[in-house]
Amino acid sequence: MPARGDHEARRRDVSEAVWRVLAARGFGGLTLRAVAAEMNASTGLLTHYFPSKKALVAYALDVADERTASWDRAVAPAPGMAALRTALMDVLPLTPEAAVMNRVWVSSWDGSLGDQDLGVRETERYERWRSRLRPHVQDALDRGELPAGGDVESLTVTVAAFTHGLVVQALFDPDRFPAERQVAVLDDLLRSLAGGSAD
């Protein structure tokens, strides 16, 4: 029986290989064969870990979750709108690493929409994201940085929607959406929401 350390090391190898496959090919390219090739291992060895395609996809989502959670996020410079801006910039594909992360998540939606269990996970993941944004929106309302009477829920949904939609446009058209353009469009939106004009 292998030592505990071996087991952990092997698990880390699998996790790294899964991530490299996702980063290069998305979930559509995630197969036992591709992961095995990344590890210089046999497909047979991997079927020990993943008895089904769904088990492999579920594990890949765990790997993506771990990667996202360990993301080295920027420290918010101040509460309210400044923190909201930072939280949204954290998601946008402003760096090659963030582009890979986003590409993996966008590519996961196909499988998550087609599978009830995975769909529930993604629904929960969305609500967790909105829950992280909501306090910043509430702070901005409390501080008068957003107009009085604004609906915290509607504003939270709006900035989340805008950010993911911009992610998709930028992934498909990186030339048209370099980092500074993404941030400029975000700042225009935040200015509009704050009640200023868009220019």
Added chain:
Amino acid sequence: MPARGDHEARRRDVSEAVWRVLAARGFGGLTLRAVAAEMNASTGLLTHYFPSKKALVAYALDVADERTASWDRAVAPAPGMAALRTALMDVLPLTPEAAVMNRVWVSSWDGSLGDQDLGVRETERYERWRSRLRPHVQDALDRGELPAGGDVESLTVTVAAFTHGLVVQALFDPDRFPAERQVAVLDDLLRSLAGGSAD
């Protein structure tokens, strides 16, 4: 040799079957076997039409394009902001049919991000969509419905981003985002962009 009419009828059968597979399972579930089963045909027959998985995916994107183009769009009630609102509502999953259409497009992003040719097609499709929205944004600026000095390009990207991001949230969480909620959040955004408060 079959008559021309037979050929067209068969092509229509294939197209219908491809659409039904996409609607039920997305691009991740699109296989020759699944399409053949939908047609009660042999996989061998279909390989005559689709020599590769990529050929099948490319054809499926054509089918989705045709379906989207033939979409019975609402007639804009007036130019400017009203037309922009209608154009965005046309995209949102406000009906079961629109939800299926969106599910197909969102599920196509995985494959399009992983293939250069398909990626170029999606990049062009995005630009065509923005090109349809842009005149409405310009009209709204010209009519003073959007603040003077607003950037037509930034506003167009913003409403497109918001709409697709709301599509994704609503597809994963239809209970939280019934049609009236989607429209309410859209109207809040349009009011903010117009320079009004969000309440």
